[in-house]
Amino acid sequence: MNREEKLRETILQASLNEILDLTEELHPVDLLEVLQEYEEDQKALLEKFPDEYIAMVIDEAELDEKFILLSLFPSKQKQEIISEMSSDELADMLGNIDEDTQSRILEGMEEEHREEIEELLSFSPETAGGIMATEFVSVKETMTIDETLKFLRDIAPNAETPYYIYVLDDQDVLKGIVPIRAILTSLPDVLLKDVMLENVATIPASMDQEDVSNIFQKYGYMAMPVVDEEQVMLGIITVDDIMEVLSDEHTEDMYRLAGLDEEEEIDGSVLDSIRSRLPWLLVNLVTAILASATVSLFDATISKVVALAVFMPLVTGMGGNAGTQTLTLIIRGIALGEIDYENKKEILRKEFLVGVLHGAALGLIVAILGGLWEGNAVFGLVIGVAMFLNMVIAALSGFFIPLLLKKMGIDPALASAVFVTTMTDVLGFFFFLGFATLMLTYLL
Amino acid sequence: MNREEKLRETILQASLNEILDLTEELHPVDLLEVLQEYEEDQKALLEKFPDEYIAMVIDEAELDEKFILLSLFPSKQKQEIISEMSSDELADMLGNIDEDTQSRILEGMEEEHREEIEELLSFSPETAGGIMATEFVSVKETMTIDETLKFLRDIAPNAETPYYIYVLDDQDVLKGIVPIRAILTSLPDVLLKDVMLENVATIPASMDQEDVSNIFQKYGYMAMPVVDEEQVMLGIITVDDIMEVLSDEHTEDMYRLAGLDEEEEIDGSVLDSIRSRLPWLLVNLVTAILASATVSLFDATISKVVALAVFMPLVTGMGGNAGTQTLTLIIRGIALGEIDYENKKEILRKEFLVGVLHGAALGLIVAILGGLWEGNAVFGLVIGVAMFLNMVIAALSGFFIPLLLKKMGIDPALASAVFVTTMTDVLGFFFFLGFATLMLTYLL
Numbered sequence: 016m017n018r019e020e021k022l023r024e025t026i027l028q029a030s031l032n033e034i035l036d037l038t039e040e041l042h043p044v045d046l047l048e049v050l051q052e053y054e055e056d057q058k059a060l061l062e063k064f065p066d067e068y069i070a071m072v073i074d075e076a077e078l079d080e081k082f083i084l085l086s087l088f089p090s091k092q093k094q095e096i097i098s099e100m101s102s103d104e105l106a107d108m109l110g111n112i113d114e115d116t117q118s119r120i121l122e123g124m125e126e127e128h129r130e131e132i133e134e135l136l137s138f139s140p141e142t143a144g145g146i147m148a149t150e151f152v153s154v155k156e157t158m159t160i161d162e163t164l165k166f167l168r169d170i171a172p173n174a175e176t177p178y179y180i181y182v183l184d185d186q187d188v189l190k191g192i193v194p195i196r197a198i199l200t201s202l203p204d205v206l207l208k209d210v211m212l213e214n215v216a217t218i219p220a221s222m223d224q225e226d227v228s229n230i231f232q233k234y235g236y237m238a239m240p241v242v243d244e245e246q247v248m249l250g251i252i253t254v255d256d257i258m259e260v261l262s263d264e265h266t267e268d269m270y271r272l273a274g275l276d277e278e279e280e281i282d283g284s285v286l287d288s289i290r291s292r293l294p295w296l297l298v299n300l301v302t303a304i305l306a307s308a309t310v311s312l313f314d315a316t317i318s319k320v321v322a323l324a325v326f327m328p329l330v331t332g333m334g335g336n337a338g339t340q341t342l343t344l345i346i347r348g349i350a351l352g353e354i355d356y357e358n359k360k361e362i363l364r365k366e367f368l369v370g371v372l373h374g375a376a377l378g379l380i381v382a383i384l385g386g387l388w389e390g391n392a393v394f395g396l397v398i399g400v401a402m403f404l405n406m407v408i409a410a411l412s413g414f415f416i417p418l419l420l421k422k423m424g425i426d427p428a429l430a431s432a433v434f435v436t437t438m439t440d441v442l443g444f445f446f447f448l449g450f451a452t453l454m455l456t457y458l459l
Numbered sequence: 460m461n462r463e464e465k466l467r468e469t470i471l472q473a474s475l476n477e478i479l480d481l482t483e484e485l486h487p488v489d490l491l492e493v494l495q496e497y498e499e500d501q502k503a504l505l506e507k508f509p510d511e512y513i514a515m516v517i518d519e520a521e522l523d524e525k526f527i528l529l530s531l532f533p534s535k536q537k538q539e540i541i542s543e544m545s546s547d548e549l550a551d552m553l554g555n556i557d558e559d560t561q562s563r564i565l566e567g568m569e570e571e572h573r574e575e576i577e578e579l580l581s582f583s584p585e586t587a588g589g590i591m592a593t594e595f596v597s598v599k600e601t602m603t604i605d606e607t608l609k610f611l612r613d614i615a616p617n618a619e620t621p622y623y624i625y626v627l628d629d630q631d632v633l634k635g636i637v638p639i640r641a642i643l644t645s646l647p648d649v650l651l652k653d654v655m656l657e658n659v660a661t662i663p664a665s666m667d668q669e670d671v672s673n674i675f676q677k678y679g680y681m682a683m684p685v686v687d688e689e690q691v692m693l694g695i696i697t698v699d700d701i702m703e704v705l706s707d708e709h710t711e712d713m714y715r716l717a718g719l720d721e722e723e724e725i726d727g728s729v730l731d732s733i734r735s736r737l738p739w740l741l742v743n744l745v746t747a748i749l750a751s752a753t754v755s756l757f758d759a760t761i762s763k764v765v766a767l768a769v770f771m772p773l774v775t776g777m778g779g780n781a782g783t784q785t786l787t788l789i790i791r792g793i794a795l796g797e798i799d800y801e802n803k804k805e806i807l808r809k810e811f812l813v814g815v816l817h818g819a820a821l822g823l824i825v826a827i828l829g830g831l832w833e834g835n836a837v838f839g840l841v842i843g844v845a846m847f848l849n850m851v852i853a854a855l856s857g858f859f860i861p862l863l864l865k866k867m868g869i870d871p872a873l874a875s876a877v878f879v880t881t882m883t884d885v886l887g888f889f890f891f892l893g894f895a896t897l898m899l900t901y902l903l
Contacts, residue, residue: 216486234488265712
């Protein structure tokens with residue numbers, strides 16, 4: 016019996032008190048795995064738990080699963096569960112279902128809660144406003160440590176775990192933060208204004224989530240406040256939201272580099288996969304046709320020296336690989352913010368030199384191979400020079416194309432690879448076959 | 460005047476009290492940026508700060524920078540700074556310098572501290588033991604909330620921010636955890652054993668850091684305890700350590716897919732770049748030679764129908780791209796743990812069907828193009844069938860090769876791309892030129 020099977024048995028046979036004990040020890044993610052494995056028992060299993068715990072399970076579920084799980088329950092219980100869900104997860108769920116159902120659910124909510132969620136829904140999902148939660152603990156600067164502790168005892172069970180306490184004025188403008196450790200380690204009659212940190216780093220609600228995650232990575236914060244233009248505090252983003260953003264952005268980078276839509280899912284439908292990939296393959300078809308057209312310029316030459324066709328895969332294959340190396344380094348460097356105005360020239364100089372040296376080494380190898388193959392030193396010279404030039408082209412296009420795209424406001428991961436391989440293919444063939452045409456008398 | 464320039468001025472002119480105020484507001488990462496921009500002022504700037512703050516700056520510095528910054532100070536102050544550094548950062552720094560200097564520094568440390576750091580150094584850097592810190596707050600289960608609060612007031616300033624309090628028995632075996640919120644929200648005379656959570660999820664010290672980061676991502680923990688085989692608590696890993704691991708693993712995946720060594724740095728030396736990339740280019744040269752050798756089998760055919768050489772880039776270019784799409788999806792799916800025994804067959808069926816449908820669509824397009832180009836329907840048929848077959852080969856090799864490598868214990872990101880393109884190149888040429896040879900009488 017595996018772990019999920021055992022857990023399923025335990026839950027189905029548990030008394031109310033055993034279930035209540037279980038909610039203390041069982042992570043909602045683990046229950047979620049049981050639900051995924053035993054779809055037919057989802058209702059029977061979830062029903063045994065209190066609404067608050069069901070809400071935690073739905074909070075942890077994947078975006079597509081949330082509403083499916085919620086729909087197992089009758090309307091009245093649905094609203095109870097919703098009132099216990101995290102605001103950010105609830106808004107994500109509601110943003111992902113049809114508008115009629117969304118309005119019906121919003122109408123069933125208490126006014127204050129509904130307004131909060133409607134505000135969250137008004138932000139674009141990939142911005143700070145779109146990922147923040149509205150559960151945070153706010154206090155006034157005139158409170159003492161002891162008053163704050165009492166206040167926390169009253170309200171904390173309804174808020175996301177408080178890592179910081181936010182000090183707001185009467186207009187909800189953020190004045191400072193009080194770290195939990197300051198509350199734990201200060202004497203009871205100290206005023207919050209004497210322990211709070213001012214000049215708090217804040218995130219504007221409109222900031223793109225990728226920039227938000229860069230700030231979290233740079234400073235190592237556990238949570239950051241999100242504010243509007245007037246510094247009015249709207250919500251918080253915690254580091255676990257950022258872990259998800261990081262993972263999503265990673266998938267996006269890898270997928271875009273490979274020509275996949277970032278929405279494609281590994282267990283999605285055939286139709287979705289084709290919709291994700293065929294457009295990109297068609298773009299590549301056009302660039303491949305450009306490469307073929309370049310070759311066709313020289314078909315008279317090839318018909319006289321067939322060995323040129325034999326060596327064609329060498330020139331372009333190697334050019335594509337070397338270009339991808341430089342390209343990947345630059346794209347990752349852009350994403351990590353490692354490239355700035357000053358080191359750009361240094362990097363270009365290095366990449367150019369690497370291209371020249373790779374070109375010299377690989378050019379020499381293929382010159383010898385080609386010369387021996389054809390028993391003709393000039394043939395070796397032609398393929399060697401072509402390889403050399405293609406390595407330099409690869410280095411330069413791998414460097415300039417992503418930076419140029421970035422400057423034009425296009426995600427370099429999205430379009431660089433196709434441009435770089437077009438350069439190395441088209442120019443690679445052009446130099447190889449063009450040089451061969453010039454030297455034709457020596458090749459026959 | 461930019462931000463770093465202004466900060467440099469402020470610091471150099473600040474009085475002791477102004478500096479002390481600044482340490483409250485200035486994030487060490489921001490000072491680090493000033494130090495990176497004004498290398499000549501590093502000593503003058505850092506000297507103005509108290510040892511504790513200098514330690515925080517060195518904690519935040521990149522691995523290579525840490526010891527350089529520390530070396531700005533005389534021996535005695537060095538040891539003071541070291542005693543204030545985070546144990547995990549200190550161990551990383553010491554693991555990165557020559558053994559003589561390491562021993563000298565260790566000898567200068569207080570015994571207890573030295574033993575802690577020597578234990579950290581004994582773990583491999585990419586395991587849980589290698590990334591954990593030894594600063595955590597531990598208590599006994601017989602303490603009350605009020606006693607715990609008093610205890611925290613005494614010791615917390617020396618520990619990393621406590622998110623959890625760990626309850627240990629007399630042998631340092633982990634019995635449970637007390638969330639900070641329980642301390643804040645429980646009444647003063649409650650015993651810890653009544654609020655502590657038992658069955659705590661722990662990390663074995665030998666666990667690979669990638670597995671550790673998967674657990675953090677799955678459960679959304681802020682910190683987790685690291686234990687030895689007897690459940691004796693050794694240290695904690697916090698989520699900010701995990702963010703670094705995630706970013707490093709992401710770089711590693713992208714670099715390996717592109718044929719770069721994961722140690723390569725964007726602003727490294729030319730020699731390091733060549734050492735990172737040339738071996739991979741040489742592996743690719745061998746596979747490109749295989750492709751060329753395949754073409755050479757059919758040079759008699761090409762010499763009669765030069766248009767075959769013109770269309771060669773189409774077949775292999777498209778095969779490589781389609782193969783990379785499937786490959787990337789599978790590699791990312793493996794990394795995210797999205798592929799299991801059950802959905803494997805589903806995914807294969809889908810990828811195969813996608814390959815067949817892409818092959819049909821693209822095969823039809825190039826058949827028409829090829830037929831028109833040569834004014835020969837059979838030529839169109841040959842290129843169309845070759846394209847169709849290559850799309851199916853791309854789908855199958857993009858699916859099986861990474862899974863096979865994974866089974867053999869090889870990182871699929873490291874070696875898949877070269878095998879997949881070899882398959883699509885070699886088999887692509889073989890089918891295209893082979894079929895053309897069979898149909899040769901109709902192509903002339």
